[in-house]
Structure formats: C-alpha cells, structure tokens
Amino acid sequence: MTISRITDIAADPQNAAVVATGLTKRYGGVVALDGLDLSVPTGTVLGLLGPNGAGKTTAVSILTTLIAPDSGSARVAGVDVVAQPQRVRSLIGLSGQYAAVDEHLTATENLVMIGCLYGMRRKEALRRTNDLLERFRLTDSAHRPLKTFSGGMRRRIDLAGALLADPPVLFLDEPTTGLDPRSRGELWDVIRERVGAGTTVVLTTQYLEEADQLADEIVVIDHGRAIARGTSQELKRRIGGEHLDVHLARAEDLARVEAVLREVAIGAIRTETEEALISVPVAKGVEALGTVMAELTAQNVEIVDIGLRRPTLDDVFMELTGQKAQEVAS
Amino acid sequence: MSGMIRDALTIARRNLIRIGRVPEVMVFVVVQPLMFVLLFAYVFGGSIDIPGGNYREFLIAGIFAQTVVFGATFTASGLAEDVQKGLINRFRSLPMSRSAVVAGRTASDVVYNLLSIVIMSLAGFAVGWRIRGSILDAVIGYLLLLFFSYSFSWVMACLGLMVPTPEVVNNATFIVLFPLTFIANTFVPSDNLPGVLRTIAEWNPVSTLTHAVRVRFGNIPEGTPEPTSWPLQNATLYSLGFALLLIVIFAPIATRLYQRTGKR
Missing domain, CATH: 3.40.50.300 (P-loop containing nucleotide triphosphate hydrolases)
Incomplete structure (x- = not known):
C-alpha cells in the first residue's frame, strides 16, 4: 500500500x-x-x-x-x-x-x-x-x-x-x-x-x-x-437525485412533515427549525413531490413553499459529515 | 550574510516608517522620556540635596539608563503584536533570512532609543544639566547607553515571541524592570541602601551603566567617595561585558523562537 x-x-x-x-x-x-x-x-x-x-x-x-x-x-x-x-x-x-x-x-x-x-x-x-x-x-x-x-x-x-x-x-x-x-x-x-x-x-x-x-x-x-x-x-452526483425543500408556515408542523418525508427520503433529512424549513434527498423527484403534496394537504399542513432543486455542496457536506457546513464553520 | 543584512534593513525601514504614524510609538519614544526628565528634575531635583553636588545633574544619567532599559520593552511588544496580527506568518512564508525579522526589529529600536536620548538630553539641558567631561567621554557614555539597550532588546525579543498577547508584555516586564531599575543607583546613591539590597544594587548592570554614564558625563559630585565594589569600579567594562553576554545568549534563542512562532 x-x-x-x-x-x-x-x-x-x-x-x-x-x-x-x-x-x-x-x-x-x-x-x-x-x-x-x-x-x-x-x-x-x-x-x-x-x-x-x-x-x-x-x-x-x-x-x-x-x-x-x-x-x-x-x-x-x-x-x-x-x-x-x-x-x-x-x-x-x-x-x-x-x-x-x-x-x-x-x-x-x-x-x-x-x-x-x-x-x-x-x-x-x-x-x-x-x-x-x-x-x-x-x-x-x-x-x-x-x-x-x-x-x-x-x-x-x-x-x-x-x-x-x-x-x-x-x-x-x-x-x-x-x-x-x-x-x-x-x-x-x-x-x-x-x-x-x-x-x-x-x-x-x-x-x-x-x-x-x-x-x-x-x-x-x-x-x-x-x-x-x-x-x-x-x-x-454522489448525493444523487434531487432535493425536495418544504417551507412551512408554522415550525410546530415540522415533526409531522418529517414523518411524511421519511417515506420518500433516500438520505438524511435536514431541518432548520427557526425558519421552518425541511429538506430531503429524493430519488424520483416529481413522483415524491406529488406524494408529499397529497399527504400534507390531507393532513391540513400549511405550506409557504415547496419545490425540487439540484443538490448543492451544502447537501454534500451534510451527507458526508452529518453536520451543516455553516453551523460547524461559524 | 549580505542577504540577512538586506532583509534586516527592509524590516527596520518598515518599523521606522511607523514612528510617525502610530501615536503609541510617539508617546513611548518622545513624550514619556520627556515627562520623566521634567518630573524628576522638578519633583525630586528641587527637594533632595546631595552634599557637594546637584541632584538634578546626578539624576539625569539614572533617567537615561532607566529609559533605555524600558525602551527595550518596545522590542517585545512590537514582535508580540506582529505575531498576533499574523505578520510573522507572512514573513515566515517568504524566502527571507531567518534572523532578519528580529535583527531588523532590534536595530530599529536603537533608532527609537536614540530619539528618546536626544529628546531627554535637550530637556535635561533646558533644566540645567550639563556635560562636564570631554566630548569623547560623552560620546562613549551615549554609545554605552545605546549598546546596553540594544543588548536588552534581544532579551525582550525572546519575551515578545513567547507571550500569548502583546498586553502580557507590559505586565511581565513591569515586574522585572521596576526592581531592576530601582534597586540600583539610578536615583539614589547605592551606598545608603541596606545590606543585601546594596550588594544587589552594586552588581546590577543598570547601576554600572548609570555609574559609567555619570562618570563619562562628569556628573559625579565633588568629594563623592570612590565606589568600593568591583563592578562599579569597572563600570564601563562591566556594563559592556554584560551587554555582550546578553547578546551572545539571547540572539540565538530569539532566532530559534522566531522560526517556530506562528499565530496563536
């Protein structure tokens, strides 16, 4: 070696x-x-x-x-x-x-x-x-x-x-x-x-x-x-697929939404409590988006924004170290 | 060797540019020595009598010696600041001589001290101090002050490269330098000190420096008995030897410390 x-x-x-x-x-x-x-x-x-x-x-x-x-x-x-x-x-x-x-x-x-x-x-x-x-x-x-x-x-x-x-x-x-x-x-x-x-x-x-x-x-x-x-x-690419971001109206809903997202997640779920943001890597983006939307509507969770995006290096860092880059860096 | 001198001059030039721009430097180099001469001359000089002489004139050499010894602490605080600001790291990443940063600093501090001495001499002259010996003796007296301070700068360089922050320099030097400059004949004749203190004062290089300068300036009052201790009898030689010893010991240590110093 x-x-x-x-x-x-x-x-x-x-x-x-x-x-x-x-x-x-x-x-x-x-x-x-x-x-x-x-x-x-x-x-x-x-x-x-x-x-x-x-x-x-x-x-x-x-x-x-x-x-x-x-x-x-x-x-x-x-x-x-x-x-x-x-x-x-x-x-x-x-x-x-x-x-x-x-x-x-x-x-x-x-x-x-x-x-x-x-x-x-x-x-x-x-x-x-x-x-x-x-x-x-x-x-x-x-x-x-x-x-x-x-x-x-x-x-x-x-x-x-x-x-x-x-x-x-x-x-x-x-x-x-x-x-x-x-x-x-x-x-x-x-x-x-x-x-x-x-x-x-x-x-x-x-x-x-x-x-x-x-x-x-x-x-x-x-x-x-x-x-x-x-x-x-x-x-x-290592992270794979796309990321589904959900921005909630109320941070109290985070736990419920996390349970829903766990069904479609292929990696670590990332939560930002203060901003009521939750993000998760998914395999089939559009399909996952539909599933999550339907479930959240059924549960009456108020959403500010929901969307798919390509992964960023932040996601890479999160995936590799289990920590958010900004948090550990500051 | 020529590269080292060139680099040291570059560093010294940089330190000298700072004189006029950093208010603390002005205060330390110009205002403080001026204040000391005037304070001592008027507060003590007027109220203490020494037989057959002029206390004010007796004091001047002591003030000069104290000022150049304290002046050397500038080397320590300057280097400590350079370490803290990250300048030492910059220098250490450059293909320059390994000893030039400290050598340049100690060299530029001689200029700072020279400036202080000129200011103090003018102030001293204004309050009635005179050189009563030969010009040659006076020049030797001045050179001795500068060389002693230069040697002390190397000790201070080591301190500056070891302390965690520049603020520590003042505390650390205060504890050492006050006894060093006061348990001496700087402001009072050492003959009057009690037993142990007298011995310390007689072997204290600040005493021998002060005495040597006093003799060279012709400021020893008439009728003062010859000193009985060897260091004071050979004050110029002793002070010079002591200064050389400090350089021989501390210059290599300072250079070594520099090479392993980084931002902390």
Missing part, C-alpha cells in the same frame, strides 16, 4: 504542482491532520473544504513551510517542503486569514517591502507593485495607510502580496471570509485570471459556493482526513 502510493507520486511530479502524502500533525493529544493525501495538477485549483478545526489551516501551514509535519511528506513545485523550505518559499505566495499586512504602512510600502523580502531590487519591487495596484484598481489609494481601507480593499492588498513575485503556486487560506458578495466576486475574478495564466492554487474555504465557483477539484476534510474528493459535479 505504502509502496504503491510512493510509486504513484514518483510518477506524478511532472504535472502535479502540489503533492502531499500521509501528512500527520498532532498538537498535544489533538490530532490536527491524520494522514492527508493531496495531489494538485499544475494550473488547477484545489478547494480544501471543511469546518473550523478540520485541519485545513494545518495542511496549508505545512505546505507553506510554517510548520513541519510529524510524519508524511510534501512537495510543492517539485521541492520537498521539509528538506528545502527556503526554496519552497521562493516558489509560493500565501494569503489569507493568517498572513497579514501592516495596517500602518501604505499599500505601496507594504507591497514593496514584500517584494524586497522576496529578494527583488527595490526598483523592481516598486514596478510590480504599481502594476498590481493598477490591476486591482487601487492606484488612487496607493499612498494611504491600510487601516483606512475597507475589508475588501485590504484583502486585495493581501492577495497582491501573494501575487507580487508571480509565484507558480498560490495558497489562499479563506481569502474571502467576511467579505461582502461584491468584493468576493472581485477577488474570484483575480484568482481566475491567475489560474488562466497557469498558476496552481490551493484554496481553503468555509464557503461551499466559493469552492463551487473556483475549484477544479474539491477535497472535503473532516477530523484531519480527506472524507471525499472529486469535482463539484461528481460530489453532487
């Missing part, structure tokens, strides 16, 4: 920009990573999805040389992260919740500093800084301290820091957490543009929509292990 795995990876590096094998990491008695394997083909986006504490940030920290794994190995752009961390650092860009910018420095000062620390000459760092600020439409704010920036602008500077040296591999740790939808969309555009230019991206996120939008492949992590992997389409 171990041998074949090593052979697989040895055959892989030509087209995989990030390869991790059996990564483990413990903090005291707590297992943060429990044998994580990853392989990210060059020029693609891997979405690491999972609740807080699942091991996403630990995985990124190991791949970006911030911490060493207890066991297992990883290569980024063909370079071993444990044996040659300094070389790895020259090939990556890191951005996100745990890699910050200095809020007392201006946008230009921050980025030029980062450029110099990548080993660029000051002039070169300044030229690239100006290019990036222009592309991110921040030229007008270039000489203002970052503490006067909005959250979205700050994140763009953070991302610009990761892009400054044009590294072949980008690690984005929850890049849009806390941003409004418009800022989020803008950041997605920038990321897509880099991927179009051949950059490989490892992205962690709590937002299933973000992974859906950006990732070529998704790995769902829970308790330090990959519990599912595949494209967004594949993961949704």
